[in-house]
Amino acid sequence: MSSAAHTSPAVLLPRPKWRGLLHLMGAPVAVITGMALLFIAETAKARTGVAIYALSLTGLFTMSAIYHRGHWRPTVKAWLQRVDHSMIFVLIAGTYTPFCLLVLAGSTSIIVLSIVWGGAAAGIITRLTWHRAPSALFVPIYLAMGWTALFIAPDLAAGASVTVNALLVAGGVLYTIGAIVYATKRPNLFPSVFGFHELFHAFTIAAAICHTIAITLILL
Secondary structure, X not given: OOHHHHOOHHHHOOOOOOOOHHHHHHHHHHHHHHHHHHHHOOOHHXXXXXXHHHHHHHHHHHHHHHHHHOOOOHHHHHHHHHHHHHHHHHHHHHHHHHHHHHOOOXXXXXXXXXXXXXXXXXXXXXXXXXXXXXXXXXXXXXXXXHHHHHHHHHHHHHHOXXXXXXXXXXXXXXXXXXXXXXXXXXXXXXXOOEOHHHHHHHHHHHHHHHHHHHHHHHHO
16 A cells, blocks of 8 residues: 555645634734824833734734745745744733733832743744744743733732733633644634634634733723
């Protein structure tokens, strides 16, 4: 029997038609939203936090769209994948930034920012240099960084409204569900059109919406 007969059917499936499309649509929305947040931000600290968040979100969506929508040579595709995954670290730290600057006080803000950006830098370097690292290996690292906020939950509760904190938690839960979908590759709803990866992207967008609304409420 030929080796082709042993080829996994999943390998033969075409790339889902929606692969990367949600993030392609999300990128310009992130730009517009970022500009709107900058417009309502009244202080230099607020504008700094908002700008970092907006750039990290736009960067993730843009890099994801470039990687997933393009048809690349294997070497280029592998490099783009590493950059795409590295942007997750950037977004995690970028999301923390406005909350640290606008909600947390003094040394707590500095400590948390140092931890998340230090962790992001380490994650980015590891992802870019460890070429054969399994993608799923980084999922628990992403989640651990994201849920670092649990250690400062009392500070967040004291510095922001119940609604803001609820949106923070909701966003974290949505990111977590998306990560589980990505790691397990289930449910793979419509493999040729909208599979598990598209569902993962949908959860990231829903989570980003929650966090963006939370930031907006802090600014108002």
